[in-house]
Each structure stands twice: as structure tokens, then as C-alpha cells.
Amino acid sequence: MELRQLKYFITVASELHFGRAAQSLHLSQPALSKQIHALENSLEIQLFERTKHSCKLTPAGQKFLETAHRVLHEVDEGIQITKQVANGQIGRVRLGLTEATLFCLALSILKTYRECYPQVDLVLTSGGTEAHVEALRTYQIDVGFVYLPIREPTLCVYPLYKEIYIVALSTSHPLARHRQIPLQSLANEPLIVYPRSLAPVFYADFIKCCEQAGFFPNIVQEAELAQTRLGLAAAGVGITFVLADMQNLSAKGVVYRPLIGDFPTLKLALARRQTESSPVVHEFLKVLRTTALSTNRALEK
Template sequence: MSVELRQLRAFLTVAAELHFSRAAQRLHVSQSALSQQIRSLENNLGAPLFSRTSRLVELTTAGEALLEAAPRVLFEADRAVQRVRQAAEGTAGVLVIGSVSTALASVAPQIMRSMRGEFPDLRLELTQMDTSAQLVALAEHRLDVALVREASPREALCVEQLVSEPLLTALPADHPLAEQESVRPEDLAEEPFVLWPRALGADFFDVIISYCRDHGFSPRIVAEGNDVETQLGLVASGVGVSLQPPFYSNLRMVGVAFRPLVGSAPRIALQVAWRRDDTSASVRHFVTAARTVAGPRS
């Protein structure tokens, strides 16, 4: 059985008018062409839809059943067409996004708000992941786009800088160095350090190690935390000091004081990353939103 949407629309027009001539005028077709569409529909369904006399057109029982069902069919068909067009335009569907906690504490909420405002039918799925895990997930098509930190370029990925700001020293609030307006890197030489595990972001880890060595010491790492809340909690409890992106000062962790470093501190970049061969419009929209949000800060 093959029923065409144009036949259903023709049926609904005849059912509304109960007059083939007036229905044909509404549809801008000849009466004979309309009658042929209805006969074809009846043949496909195997039942008469109208009872016709020379003076009267009435719906049959089968016609009444189709009158109830046809509007829903046409509505779903029209919605399916709209969804396909929206998906092609990147305004509907699902976009799976990864983000480091640094971005969640800074640019990510604004990017998400911008996307939701412009593309309300596009479902955004946001997952917190470390940079290294996001790069793998992108390559394996488990993420569509990623907000990463200090990631090196990859052959299969586009990595574009959004924001770059200098590292700050995170100190226990009662630490003597917290009484100063800024901290000299040399003053950290004898301090125990709390850092991220290198496996979660090798590029970021190496930036910190290189900075310390450039100032004559290797940091004595006494503890690591898999997330910033753990690391700042360790700092607050006096386990050690840390070097952190300034975005985390927004968390206002009790017991932690952030102080700038004297001199030229390493700048840590937040970046947006996506697959080079991904041509989806939704990814393009996200990258554009990220650039717009980050623009004034870059």
C-alpha cells in the first residue's frame, strides 16, 4: 500500500468542503484531477472514502476514520521535514560537548547560554572531562566539540585558543606569602606543591614544571588531585601550594588565597577543539559562539 501526502491533503480538502468543485478550486487543480487523486487513494486503501451522488458528497465510515487520522500523519510528516532541515542547518539534534573544569568556571556557561538562546531546538549534552580524555573522545567520535586547556595541535583535530591568562599562586590563607600582594617564584622553591596528575593534562603539567625550573628549582610535589576542588581543598588544609589558572579564583574556596606571580608568569590557554573532518553545522555554530564569548578576553 502506498499513500502519498498530496493525496491526504486532497482528501482533507474534499472532506472539509464536501464538494469536489469547490475543493478543486481551493487546491488550484481541475476537478477531474482531484477526482483521480481521491480514486487512487481509495484504491490504495481498499475502501471508499466518500459516498457520491449527483447532488451530495458524504464521508463513509472509512472516510471518517481517515479524517481522524490524516491530520496527525501530515503533522508528523511536516515535523519530520522540519527536523531534517534543522539538523542539516545545525539548529536541531544533539551536540555532545566536553569541558575542562577551568572552562566550566569561566567561558562555558556563557557559550552554553548563547547556544541555547540562538538554537533552542538543539540539545546540548555537556560532560566534564580532562583535556587528555577529551582529545581521545574527540578522535573516537564520542564528543563533537571540546573545551580544553593548553592542548598541543593534533593532526586530526583543530585546536583554537579562546582565552589566555597568567597563572596565579594558590596559597593556604594563613600562609606567610598570602600576606603579600604578589609572590616571587623563587619564594616557592622550598614549598610543597599540589598539582594535577600529568596524565590528565601533560601540556599544562609541563608548563608548570618548566616555569619552576626556569627559576632555579624543581617543584616538590607532595600531593595530586584529579579535580580542582580536591587540589584547592588540599591547599586550604595546608598540604602545599599550587599554581592555578585565574579562572579558579571565581570558586572563592574558603581557606585559599590567590596571589599573582612577580614577573612574567606562564599564560594558560583555554581552547576549543573539534575534528578537522567534521563538517556539521552544529559544531560550526558552537565554535562561532565560543569565539564570540571569548573575544573581549583573548
């Protein structure tokens, strides 16, 4: 039995006339009759009662008509789903977000993507660069936000833009009255920073910038999460630094101020496995990169 025979059968059942059905199908009447006979032979049942001028369905033919409609509908539906999968419109993407992208960039990305691809299931996790690299290597995520440089030959990396730091301090701190804060103004201030053990290169660059500004930083606390550092700043424990995008995160008792002077920046990028073959992942990357780069902060090539 062939799918085309089911289509021919449905057409004949609709017209109840081989001549009209053949004309509708752009076939000769003998060719159509031959295909219907072949279908009946394969099923070993008679589908039509034929007369010289017309035909009608047998009881078995009436029942088989329901089956034929259902089979062709399921085949058409399966073809459409297959095409959607091949075009990256259906599936699942596991995305690793950084703390900053979780609170800003992710909002616009997810809104844009879900509008375009409502049938894709997005699974979100958060973490740092090292965690995302390891998660990509071990197939726990499909795409991850990372900070450059990274050295992992199994990954493809797509640079996005530079993220800059700003100062976060208690609303009651004297420096909160300033619209901008020079780095050298922090010479005698207690500072809360990202842990050295988690970002040794960034930590070293931070120390170097402070020394170039004429002082060695007075680090009183290290904390991985920006929300923790903001809480400590609000409590008056010290002054901290967060990425500029995180000023969208409301923190009671804290104000944000631009920083004047040389200070380390972070280069945000996207990473995926070089061997990634999933159409839905590749399509997601296209949307994600376009949305991220629309910030007009693209890195220089």
C-alpha cells in the first residue's frame, strides 16, 4: 500500500465517480482504476461497489475511509513537525547565564526568542565562566555566556561586547553625593570584591589598576554573588563593584555611580561545542547573538 493510493481512494470516495476523480487527480481513468484495484488487492477487501456509471463505498470501504483520513493527517502532521525540527523551531535549548546577563540581557533575549519560537523549551541555569565551560564539555548545557579569554579547543566562541564596572555604595556614604567617583577616591575605603580564587586574572588586573591610581586596595571582604556584595555595601561594610548592567537590579540602601579611571572590563561572549549539530541550538544562537549585539556595544573585530 502506498500513500498516493490512499489519496486516490479518498478522492474517489469523495466524488463517487472514477471519471471525475481521475480528472481531479490529473490521471487517466484506467490508471486510477488500476491503483484502486491494487489497493484493494493489498488489503484483500473490496472498497467500492461499482456500476457502469457510478460507484459507492462498501461498509468496509466506509470504515477504511476514516483510517485513510487519519493516516494522511498524521503523515502531514509528522512532516510539518519534522520540518520544524530541521529548521530549529521545535526542541530544547539549555542556556547557561552569568549573573549579570540573568538580570538584564536575558530578559530581552528570552522575550524575543519566545515570540519567534514558542515551541522551543528553554532550560536556564546560572554560573561563572569555568562552570559553563565544564558544563559544555560534559553536555549539561548547549550554549553558555562566558568571559574571555578562555582556552578550550572543543568550543566555538562568539564575542559580544565589553561589560564595564560601576561603584555600588551605601546611600549614607559621603561619596554617594558625587555623580561620578574617581578610582583614587577609594584609596582609604574598605572594599568588597569578587573572590581572587574564582577570577585570578581579573583580581590581578584590579590590583594593578589601583596601584596605578596611587594606592593598594583595602580589601575587607570577598563575595562571589553581586547580590551578596550589594547587601554588604548597604550594611556599610564597604564599597563594591558590579557590572553596569546590574544597576537595573534594585537594591535597598545602595546607590550606583560611574567610575572614573582605568579599571578592568569583561569581554562577554557566547560559547557552544564545536561538534554541536542540533538545528534548534544553532537557530537559538542566531537570535541570541542578534539580540545581544543590538546593544551597539559589539567588540571590535
